[in-house]
Amino acid sequence: MVHGEGAAADVLVAGAGPVGLTAAAELRRRGVGCRIIDRLPARLPFAKAVGIQPRTLEIWDRMGFVRAALDLAVPMHGQLMYMNGAEQPPVRLQLPPEVPYGFAALPQYETERLIEECLGRFGTGIERGTELLSFAQDPDGVTCRLRTPAGEEELRTRYLVGCDGAHSTVRRGLGLGFEGGAFPEEYMLADVEVDWDLPYGYGVRAVHRTAAGAVDDVLVCIPLPGTGRYRMSMRVPPELSAAAPAAGDGVAHGLESGGRAPELVHVQAVLDRLSPRPTTASAMRWSSVFRISHRLVDRYGDGRVFVAGDAAHIHPPTGAQGMNTGIQDAWNLAWKLAAALEGAAGPGLLASYDAERRPVGEEVVGRTVRHAAEGILADPSDPVTPALREAQLLVGYRGSPIVQRPSRAGAGRGPQAGDRAPDCGGLGGRITSYPLRLYDLLRGREHLLVLYGTGPLADGTLTELAEVVRTFAPGLVEACAVLAEADTDGPAPLPVYRDARGEFARMYEVGEPTVFVVRPDGYLGARLCPPTVQDLTAHLAQVFRASGTPA
Numbered sequence: 001m002v003h004g005e006g007a008a009a010d011v012l013v014a015g016a017g018p019v020g021l022t023a024a025a026e027l028r029r030r031g032v033g034c035r036i037i038d039r040l041p042a043r044l045p046f047a048k049a050v051g052i053q054p055r056t057l058e059i060w061d062r063m064g065f066v067r068a069a070l071d072l073a074v075p076m077h078g079q080l081m082y083m084n085g086a087e088q089p090p091v092r093l094q095l096p097p098e099v100p101y102g103f104a105a106l107p108q109y110e111t112e113r114l115i116e117e118c119l120g121r122f123g124t125g126i127e128r129g130t131e132l133l134s135f136a137q138d139p140d141g142v143t144c145r146l147r148t149p150a151g152e153e154e155l156r157t158r159y160l161v162g163c164d165g166a167h168s169t170v171r172r173g174l175g176l177g178f179e180g181g182a183f184p185e186e187y188m189l190a191d192v193e194v195d196w197d198l199p200y201g202y203g204v205r206a207v208h209r210t211a212a213g214a215v216d217d218v219l220v221c222i223p224l225p226g227t228g229r230y231r232m233s234m235r236v237p238p239e240l241s242a243a244a245p246a247a248g249d250g251v252a253h254g255l256e257s258g259g260r261a262p263e264l265v266h267v268q269a270v271l272d273r274l275s276p277r278p279t280t281a282s283a284m285r286w287s288s289v290f291r292i293s294h295r296l297v298d299r300y301g302d303g304r305v306f307v308a309g310d311a312a313h314i315h316p317p318t319g320a321q322g323m324n325t326g327i328q329d330a331w332n333l334a335w336k337l338a339a340a341l342e343g344a345a346g347p348g349l350l351a352s353y354d355a356e357r358r359p360v361g362e363e364v365v366g367r368t369v370r371h372a373a374e375g376i377l378a379d380p381s382d383p384v385t386p387a388l389r390e391a392q393l394l395v396g397y398r399g400s401p402i403v404q405r406p407s408r409a410g411a412g413r414g415p416q417a418g419d420r421a422p423d424c425g426g427l428g429g430r431i432t433s434y435p436l437r438l439y440d441l442l443r444g445r446e447h448l449l450v451l452y453g454t455g456p457l458a459d460g461t462l463t464e465l466a467e468v469v470r471t472f473a474p475g476l477v478e479a480c481a482v483l484a485e486a487d488t489d490g491p492a493p494l495p496v497y498r499d500a501r502g503e504f505a506r507m508y509e510v511g512e513p514t515v516f517v518v519r520p521d522g523y524l525g526a527r528l529c530p531p532t533v534q535d536l537t538a539h540l541a542q543v544f545r546a547s548g549t550p551a
Helices: 018-029 054-063 066-072 108-120 169-174 264-274 322-341 352-374 384-390 438-442 461-472 503-507 533-543
Strands: 009-014 034-038 074-076 078-083 086-092 103-105 126-128 131-138 141-148 151-162 178-182 187-193 202-209 215-223 229-235 282-291 293-297 305-307 427-429 447-453 477-483 496-499 514-518 524-528
Touching (some): 009 018, 018 034, 131 169, 151 169, 187 264, 229 264, 264 282, 438 447, 461 477, 496 503
Parallel strands (some): 034 126, 078 202, 151 305
Antiparallel strands (some): 074 103, 187 229, 427 496, 514 524
16 A cells, blocks of 8 residues: 555655665554655666675564565575686685574565565555655654655655665755765676576676786676576676766766666676686676765764665675665664654664664775775685674674663673674473574564573562563563573563573573663663663663653
C-alpha cells in the first residue's frame, strides 16, 4: 500500500535504495508512521552494489529475511589475484567459526526487492516518481515540498532522512560540507557471462603494472547468481573516454546516465589483455561508465534532518563497503528516531548518530581509497583480522556518548561496551530440547539485558536488575538470564537459559555475575561487572528518558 496524496507521516525518507528502504522498514517495524519516496518510476535492473558483508546478513537476520537472501546469493570465498599475468597469493575470506554468516554477492536490485518486501509487510510501499524539491525545518518539524505524479505537494513531518545518494537534495539543503576529491580515471561496469574454469565463489582482480610500478590496466570481477556470470569493472578505453562535467553539486560520482554505454567488444578487449584464462564474454545484461569520488560530510545531520549512505559518504567500491556501511547508518538512526518519536529518548540519543557513524564513514573512505590503489592485500601471518575488517565486524562505538565508560572491573576482558555483541551457540531453554543461538534471543527485540550468573537466581540480584528494566523503560528493554548452571526448579522473574556448552562464557570472557546490555543494532551498550542497580540505572539514563518524566 502506498500512502495517498497529502498523507502525514512522522518521518519522510527520501530515496528508496537499500539504505532508504532499510530506514523505512526499521521505522515501520517499530510502529513509526513513515513515507518513503523516490524520483525513479521503477527499480533499476542494474547489479551495481553486489557485495553483502557478514554484518549486513546479521542485520537481515534481525529484520527477518536473511534466509531469502541466502537462498539467492553467491558465496564469496575470496579473491584470486593476478599481476602482469602471474598468479599472486589469493585473498581468502576466513572468519572465526562463531561468526554466523560468511561473505556473499547479490545484485543490488535483488537486495532492494527483499527489503521492499520486508517494508511491504508493514503496509507501506515506495511512492515512485516523487521527488523532494526543498524543505525547511523549525523546532517542531520539517515542511517538505514534493513533486509527485499528480503535481506538487507540501508535507509536514517531524523528521526527514536523506538517503538520496551522492547528489543528495537533503545534503545540499542542509548546507553540509562534503569535502574530498575525485579519481581522474573513468571506469566501466558490465554484467556479463564468461566461460572460464576459475573456481566458483571467488572474485578476480587482475592488474598490469608498468616498469615503474604504476597500475595502468585493471580488471575486477565479482561473481553473481547464474553460471559464469560476473559484474566486471575496468578502465574506460580511449574511444569511450570523455571529460564529463561534474553534476550540478560539483560531485562527479556514480553511474553515467548519458549514451556512452560500453559494448561487449570493449569488455572482451580487456579480458583479452588481463583475463587469467582465455575466455569469451557474452550475454551482457547492462553496462555503464562511472566515476569515483571520495567525500565525507562534516556532520550526519542538523536538527530534525539527517543523511545516510551515499548522501553522507562516497568512496571507491573496493571491498563492497559503501552499501553495507549505508545500511548500518540507516539501522543505527532508525531505532534512535523511533525512541525519540515515542518520547523515550534521552537528551543525547539522536546526537549519538553522528558521534557513532561519522567516524565509521571516515575510516571506510580512507581505507577504500588506499585499497583502490593497491587492492586488498593478503596477510599470511594474520588472515582473519583483514577479513573481519572487510566484513564490518570490527566496527565499534567505544567512546560513544550513549555507551557505558570502561568499568572498573572486567575492563579489557572480552567484548566491551561499544563493541559488537558476538554470537554464540549451545544455550538451553527450560522448555526447548534443542540448543539456541544468542542471536535467536535477540531477534525481534529492542534492547535486551543479558544477565549472566554462575549460580541460581535465589540471591535476588537478577530480580532487582530486572525490576529496574521494567520500571525505567517499559516496553523498550527486555531481560533474560544466561546461567552457567541452570536454575530449573520453581518460578523465575525472567526467561532463563543455560550456557550448556560454556560458549557464552568463552565468547564473552566472563566467569562471574555480569550484565550485558545489547542494543537493537547488536552492539553492547554496557558491560557491568559487578552488576549494580546504580550502574544499570546510570547507563539506561544515557539512552532513555526515565518512564514518567516529562518529554
